[in-house]
Amino acid sequence: MDPEALSAALLDVIRPLAEQRRPGAIEGLAASDLPLDRPKNRDHGDWASNAALKLAKQLGANPRELAGDIAAALAETPGIASVEVAGPGFINIRLDAAAAGALAKTIVDAGAAFGTNESLSDNVINLEFVSANPTGPIHLGGTRWAAVGDSLARILASQGAQVTKEYYFNDHGAQIDRYARSLVAAYEGQPTPEDGYGGAYIAEIAARVAATYDGDLDALSAEDRQEVFREIGVELMFDEIKQTLHAFGVDFDVYFHENDLHTSGAVEHAVDRLRELGHIFEQDGAIWLRSTDLGDDRDRVIIRSNGEPAYFSGDLAYYLNKRERGFNRCIIMLGADHHGYVGRLQAMCAAFGDQPNVNLQILIGQMVNLVKDGQPVRMSKRAGTVVTLDDLVEIVGVDAARYALVRSSTDSNLDIDLDVLQKRTNDNPVFYVQYAHARTHNVARNAAASGVDRSEFAPELLTHATESALLGALQEFPRIVAYAAEVREPHRIARYLEELAGLFHRWYDNCRVIPLGDAPVEAVHRTRLWLNDATGQVLRNGLTMLGVSAPERM
Incomplete structure (x- = not known):
C-alpha cells in the first residue's frame, strides 16, 4: 500500500467520524491534506499521522480520543496490520507484510519512471548555471555549479517541469578587454598586464589565435590586433569550456550572448518597460531604477550620465528577455561572491511586476576546496592560480567528481578529500552507492544461473526485519525526489542513496x-x-x- 492509498484510506475513516461529531466541519478535506511521515524509530510502525492533532479543534474533540477512534476504524482496512495511538494523539500505522512487500513489484514494473510525476508540469523553467567568463578554464566554483545545476535540471524534469538549461556567455565588458590584452602580451612575449590573466593556457590560446588568423598580425595596428585576439580568443576559450563541460556530462540547451543584449535594443526595451511601470527616474543626467521601493538597499543606475549602460542594465534586459521567451520560473545559480546581488535582482523581479523568490529564484553556492595528503591543493598546472574542472576530473574521474560535488548542501563550504x-x-561514497547497484546485478546474474527467476511473487513472505x-x-524515494525538486537541493537524493545502499548491504x-x-x-x-x-x-x-553512472559490474 503506497502513501497515497493510505492517505485515502485515512480520509475514508475520518469522514464519518467527523460527520458524527460536527457535520460539515471538514468539508473539502482531501487525502493530500493528510500527509504521512516515516517514524524515526521503525519499531513504531511503517507510517505515522498527526491527523487527529490537526483536526481536533475543528471537530471539538480531544486529540488523543479522536486518534483512538481513527485508529480503531483504520485497523479494519485491508493491508493494515495494526494501528496504535502514541503521545498526545499521533497515529502509528503498521502495514501487513503483503501490503508492504507489494512495493517491490510496483517498482520493477515502473522501471525508470519510479520516482517521477507531473506535479511541476505548469513550471516552465529557465535554469542558468556555470556561466563562467570565457577568459579561462572553469574553476572549482563553476565545477560545483556544473554538477549541481545539471542534477537539478534532471530532478526538476523528473517531476514534470519543462526545463531549459542556459549558459550566459559573458562576452561584453572589461574582463574581455583584460583577456584580450593578456593574449596580445603573450603573443608579443611581454609580461602579463597587471590586471590581466596569467597561466599557461593564455600562451596556448594566444598561439592558437596566431595560427587561426588568416593574415599578418604584425601588420595590424595595436587596436586592430587586440580586437583580433579578443574575437578569436573568446571563441576558442568558449569552445574549450563547452568541450570540458560536455566531457563532464553537462550540455546546455541555450548559450546566450551577453553582447546581444547591448546590440539588439534589449536594454532600451527593458528601460521603456520599467518606465511604463513607473519605476524609472532621472537624476544628474543618468537613468535610475527606483529599487529602494522594492526592497533593495539603494536605487540603481541603469544608464550612466555619459550614455553608457551600467552593468545592471544587462541584468534587467536579460531577465525580461527570459520572461518574454515564456519562462515562468527563472532560476539563477551564483557563487558566494555574488551574495550581494540578490537584493537588487529580486527588486528587479518585483519591478517587472513579478513575485520575488517565485518567478525569480537565486541559489548561492559556497566555496570548494581540494585536499590531498591532508593539505589543500591550490594550484593548477595549466591555469596557474586556480584548480580547474579538468584538474579534478583528471585526478578522480567524472563520476566521483560529480557525486562529490553534489552530495553536500551548496549552502556550506565543501572540502573534497582526493x-x-x-x-x-x-x-x-560514490563507490559505496555504485557498488550496491553493481551488487544487485551480481545477485540477479547468480540467481539466473541457479534457476531463480521472477515467475512468482509472494510479498507476504518478506517478513525479515532487514526486508x-x-x-x-x-517507499521514500518518490517523496525524496519531489522534496529535492521543491527545495532545489539535489544533495538530498545523494544522501538518500547512501542510506539505501547501506540497508541493501x-x-x-x-x-x-x-x-x-x-x-x-x-x-x-523468487520474491526476494x-x-x-x-x-x-x-x-x-x-x-x-x-548524472552519475550505475555500473553493472565493479
Whole structure:
C-alpha cells in the first residue's frame, strides 16, 4: 500500500467520524491534506499521522480520543496490520507484510519512471548555471555549479517541469578587454598586464589565435590586433569550456550572448518597460531604477550620465528577455561572491511586476576546496592560480567528481578529500552507492544461473526485519525526489542513496536470494529477487538523476 492509498484510506475513516461529531466541519478535506511521515524509530510502525492533532479543534474533540477512534476504524482496512495511538494523539500505522512487500513489484514494473510525476508540469523553467567568463578554464566554483545545476535540471524534469538549461556567455565588458590584452602580451612575449590573466593556457590560446588568423598580425595596428585576439580568443576559450563541460556530462540547451543584449535594443526595451511601470527616474543626467521601493538597499543606475549602460542594465534586459521567451520560473545559480546581488535582482523581479523568490529564484553556492595528503591543493598546472574542472576530473574521474560535488548542501563550504575519492572502498561514497547497484546485478546474474527467476511473487513472505527496513526506504524515494525538486537541493537524493545502499548491504548479509546447497528454489527466493531488482532500479534512477553512472559490474 503506497502513501497515497493510505492517505485515502485515512480520509475514508475520518469522514464519518467527523460527520458524527460536527457535520460539515471538514468539508473539502482531501487525502493530500493528510500527509504521512516515516517514524524515526521503525519499531513504531511503517507510517505515522498527526491527523487527529490537526483536526481536533475543528471537530471539538480531544486529540488523543479522536486518534483512538481513527485508529480503531483504520485497523479494519485491508493491508493494515495494526494501528496504535502514541503521545498526545499521533497515529502509528503498521502495514501487513503483503501490503508492504507489494512495493517491490510496483517498482520493477515502473522501471525508470519510479520516482517521477507531473506535479511541476505548469513550471516552465529557465535554469542558468556555470556561466563562467570565457577568459579561462572553469574553476572549482563553476565545477560545483556544473554538477549541481545539471542534477537539478534532471530532478526538476523528473517531476514534470519543462526545463531549459542556459549558459550566459559573458562576452561584453572589461574582463574581455583584460583577456584580450593578456593574449596580445603573450603573443608579443611581454609580461602579463597587471590586471590581466596569467597561466599557461593564455600562451596556448594566444598561439592558437596566431595560427587561426588568416593574415599578418604584425601588420595590424595595436587596436586592430587586440580586437583580433579578443574575437578569436573568446571563441576558442568558449569552445574549450563547452568541450570540458560536455566531457563532464553537462550540455546546455541555450548559450546566450551577453553582447546581444547591448546590440539588439534589449536594454532600451527593458528601460521603456520599467518606465511604463513607473519605476524609472532621472537624476544628474543618468537613468535610475527606483529599487529602494522594492526592497533593495539603494536605487540603481541603469544608464550612466555619459550614455553608457551600467552593468545592471544587462541584468534587467536579460531577465525580461527570459520572461518574454515564456519562462515562468527563472532560476539563477551564483557563487558566494555574488551574495550581494540578490537584493537588487529580486527588486528587479518585483519591478517587472513579478513575485520575488517565485518567478525569480537565486541559489548561492559556497566555496570548494581540494585536499590531498591532508593539505589543500591550490594550484593548477595549466591555469596557474586556480584548480580547474579538468584538474579534478583528471585526478578522480567524472563520476566521483560529480557525486562529490553534489552530495553536500551548496549552502556550506565543501572540502573534497582526493585521497578518499581515489579509493575503491566503502569509504568513498560514490563507490559505496555504485557498488550496491553493481551488487544487485551480481545477485540477479547468480540467481539466473541457479534457476531463480521472477515467475512468482509472494510479498507476504518478506517478513525479515532487514526486508521491512529496505522496503520502507524504497517507499521514500518518490517523496525524496519531489522534496529535492521543491527545495532545489539535489544533495538530498545523494544522501538518500547512501542510506539505501547501506540497508541493501545489510539485507544482502541476512536474506538469501539463492537457496543453500541443494535446497529447492522456493517462493521466498523468487520474491526476494523482485526486492533485489527493485533496489537496483531505485539506485539506478537516483544515480541517473545525479548524472552519475550505475555500473553493472565493479
